[in-house]
Amino acid sequence: MAAKASRAAFGEALLDLGARDERIVTLDADLSKSTMTVHFAKKYPQRAFNLGIAESNMIGIGAGLALTGRIPFACSFACFIVGRFETIRISVAYTNANLKLVGTHSGIAIGEDGYSQMGLEDIACIRSLPNIGIVQPADEIETKQAIAYAVEHQGPLYLRLTRQNLEPVCPPDYHFQYGRWLVLRRGHDVSLIASGGTVFNCVEAAKRLEADGISAEVINAACIKPLDEELLVQSAGKTGHVVTVEDHAVVGGLGGAVAELLADVLPTPIKRLGVHGFGESGDPKGLYAKHGLDPAGIAASVKKFLHR
């Protein structure tokens, strides 16, 4: 299977699901060519609504549509979705509207467009709201399954997608389960917990670490809210060292969620890798290297963390 952006897999999944379920509608704020709902809009023009560059109104309309039994996907860049936090807080979360918020172009991996277009605080903000779940798939298979799941899920969800292509990481027989994580590689020295665009790099980092005699367990944490507490505790208990790796601000994201949970139930040494400060323009590979999110950077951080 070739590498594919999760936004592209999302666009394809919607086309299939839209044929089977009349209730699905898409909402966009003049970014449908980027969020990839453009394909759905072409095939089902009656069920696709481009609301212009007005994201708050888009999210509110989505909440209203959901309250009448439609299943709306309200889509924009992750930063512009979470930028309308107050509307998400009241019209979606508190109202408990069955709306699916889709934030594409997450992280520094969008590269050249620079910080203002990078979703870097979306998980931190949305994670603080009751009722909304957060899912970040790591490859095409997982994205398509997560989108299919989102249609069935009762209640608001936030789906965090990438602009960049993602290498396949999940097995062909993979079955997405809400609130469950997947062990991609077993190990006993350290638990590498990643999500979305950093999962593949963790697999690669684990191979490097193995060559240096370090056995890393790699976990794909597709579901960021709720966390897979059972798997987290089991893995952290086994390895005694946890490293989280994400293309999101190092504050409040997956790493923050994991640290909070472990602090409560199983205090474990933890190292959080993520984006420090604002992002900036640049090539995605260079940006990942700068922030230590490439395989070499992840491996180096793990060794330092383990004093090896």
Place this chain on the structure above:
Amino acid sequence: MAEVRLASIARECRVQILRMLAHAGSGHPGGSLSVIDILTTLYFGRLRYDAKRPDWPERDRVVLSKGHAVPALYAVLAKAGYFPEKQLITLRKLGSPLQGHPDRTALPGIEAATGSLGQGLSISLGLALGLKLAGLKSRVYCVLGDGEIQEGQVWEAAMSGPKLGQPEHALDNLVVILDYNKIQLDNFVKKVLDVEPVSAKWQSFGWPVIEIDGHDIGQISKALDQAEATPGGPTFIVAHTVKGKGVSFMENDPEWHGKAPKPAEAIKAIREVLGITEGAWDDYLKTDSSTLEIVNELSALEKK
């Protein structure tokens, strides 16, 4: 006559608003009293609903976007049978479904959480569009505050409303009513951030606009008829109202935006709402046992 009946219900609702706010010790009387004639006309002269089946898909929807006026909505919902009137005095108390601002998940009959201003019109557009897509004839009524329309999201929705769903799902099932009481929390609207020319603004965004006296039930009904007969999109009604309407010491005073009456003040306000002079009050109470009960309850509260 229908208008006499509606006016009588509105009076009873005003009494309940004052009663529940005095019990709560906080809340927003001014905007509740300005909007109550509108809500009364909707719930008892217009809407299709079944209080026993609050989730009935074919019901009409009301979104009180100016959520701080929710005491008015609670008074109307209780009168409509969604919950017992005695529950009104749990307003704002710990564990009550009658939250200080509307909570959809807590109380059947509330269509959306509001009170964070500027969001209700977008939700209403979504409701109206969703009902059209589902092929239902239900209608949506959105009530905005005048201070509220200073919020930017309102104007995103204003720009969107007349175009949304066109042509086959045009939102002719949506009516937006502005409770134009001219006062917001800090001061008079024109002193904080003037919203004039309000009708011209909405017209320029493509909305047919009807201006009425928002305390004249005949005018409210007629405007709702006119809106229903207007094809091709939603209608905007500018309802000129008086903040604190019916209570002399509350009317047109920004101080009463967000201050609850003390029990003795509530009793005086109830007397005024019912149109009884001070001299005739004791004799009147002998003829109105339900009001007497409320007055006794408030007197007891005063002594606490």
